[in-house]
Amino acid sequence: DAKTTQPPSMDCAEGRAANLPCNHSTISGNEYVYWYRQIHSQGPQYIIHGLKNNETNEMASLIITEDRKSSTLILPHATLRDTAVYYCIVRVASKAAVNKLTFGGGTRVLVKP
Amino acid sequence: DTEVTQTPKHLVMGMTNKKSLKCEQHMGHRAMYWYKQKAKKPPELMFVYSYEKLSINESVPSRFSPECPNSSLLNLHLHALQPEDSALYLCASSPSLEAPYEQYFGPGTRLTVT
Secondary structure, eight states: OOOOBOOSEEEEETTSOEEEEEEOTTOOTTEEEEEEEEOTTSOOEEEEEESSSOEEOSSOEEEEOTTSSEEEEEETTOOGGGOEEEEEEEEEOSTTSOOOOOOOOOEEEEEEO | OOOEEEEOSEEEEOTTOEEEEEEEEOSOOSEEEEEEEOTTSOOEEEEEEETTEEEEEOSOOTTEEEEEEETTEEEEEEESOOGGGOEEEEEEEESOSSSOOOOEEOOOEEEEEO
16 A cells, blocks of 8 residues: 655644645555544544545545645534544555555644634 | 444553453444554554454464454453553454445553553
């Protein structure tokens, strides 16, 4: 699975959009971008994933660049409960691949009032 | 029900003790996982079970012994642990090992080895 690079930490203001970048310049054509987050003292929580098109769900939006070498997770209206470590994971997602997550360092996001 | 439960929440054990961690899910998932997470570090995969059979062992020391008695239950038996084994132990499940599904995590068991 391709390696990802994320900033170690970032702050954002409550009510504003939080834009979390992830670099995955060695991504292969059959690798998806997954985002999980881990709120303090809880297990990781799945947020969203995508291959090349932008994706949106009730939690967030995922914007993947055209060359797929980077992506941005957008939390549209950050709340204090969004304070967490956010992990960007790139992995092959096909029936032939093992469903195994390799977590990198993540970005520690602090939402401030 | 999209919940993975883990018991106990906290466990303190001595280096000569034998204890077990328990994980349960009732989502009909056929893949289950154990991860270990040291303080301020990301989770690291330990074991993967698929259809109650061990599929992956990430070179984990034998003092950790996993068991999957049925499709809903996953145990991690602990024996002769070292203080450096103190960590948060996370269980996860997914519908299948092969398919690209997301994993659902439990809250973890915080283990302290004294």
